[in-house]
Amino acid sequence: MIETDEEALVEQARAGDPKAFGKLVDQYQRVVYNLALRMVNDREEAEDIAQTVFVKVFQNLGSFDSRHRFFSWIYRIALNESLNHRGRRRRHEELDPGLESNGRSPDECAALGEVGTEIGIALMQLTADYRTVVIMRHFLELNQAEMSQILEVPEKTVKSRLHSARRLLGEMLSRKGITQ
């Protein structure tokens, strides 16, 4: 989408146009859902998070500073919501350890040949900072400058986190036999 089109949509949505807001949902629901999905590794929870993100966007459109880019604003809300949700869930996981892998053991996942599931489990073993950069780079296909803008950290930090995260992830996937 051309940026000016998006700016116009945001302005219309701010003015209370439900169709414009619907178009913004169309534009961003995929990335918001996938960001949440990879952050929490649970489809149902990702759906809840995505819904909450858009409700928050809707509620706070009035305070959105249009000098900033809309995409980095919504990504940041999605990321914070996923991290908060993850924090809330972690407390419940003490009672239900099966949540970490969607109730499946790593062997079951491997037997099913679910590379995506294995990667999801491996991602959950990374710290939130590392997981975030891997998801943004490889699933949402953001470049380092965009990641730096969203995360509000220097590009150098993004790069360093990404390299370390890849090294750790490579070791994990290698141990699981996903990569050599």
Next chain:
Amino acid sequence: MNREQFERIANDEVDGVASPEEREALRRYLDGNQEARDSYRVLLEMVGTLNQVGMEIPPPDLKPNILRATTLRAKASAPVTEEGFWRSLLAGVFRSVPWREAVPFAAGVGVGVLAIAMVSGNLVGSSRDSLASLRGTMMPRDAHRGAPPADRQVVAVAGARVTVTMWESGSNVTLRVEVEPGLAGETAVEITGSSLQLSDLRISPPGVGDATVGPTGIRIGQRAGEGIGEYVLQLRGEEAHPAPLEVLVRSGGQSARTAVMVDSSGSAK
């Protein structure tokens, strides 16, 4: 080139940000180093695997649920006060009246409005029933106003206290959920069960808490420090005396469940 430089440039090459000089240096380093070639192959393979997984398509009901939730939220966050209601009514009427005739017209409208208000009960002192805290939100003339509730349940979990009061009128149900959050984190209330559809939601004070509608029910979330929030839900059903509504309260890593219901005759329990 040392190992650290190699890893940096290899990652930059994967991200497409290595300079031509770095790319050439990497090529030369790989040519003469079997271990580096293996490491680079593993990196490329892993990145290829990650990229291969890609994005999933969101569930088809995500967008409808979002739009439903935001529509309800818009209603909830913009309560019409009694004063605001009458002002907007008058403003609407005045827009259609020529300015010169406005003053005598206003006098007539004023008398009329006063009469309507007195008849409808909006300006007449009503009994201070259990909905007194909702004054000013111009709640619809609910069937339950002044009526005893069909059920009332109180759930206390980890410092949080949630009171759910239910009024029932035929197939329609009004639920009032008062949430006093725990000392830390979020207190969540999940309401599920029955085939009732949410037709209206009002939250007071505006801006407190968060309510979302999902495929399985309604979720209210309120954070510590937000004070007491009051959520009034209007639910419509197809059958008289609907089935119980299950209420799950989570706070501080603990949870408790209850249900609100009317008995089979539809009278208060």
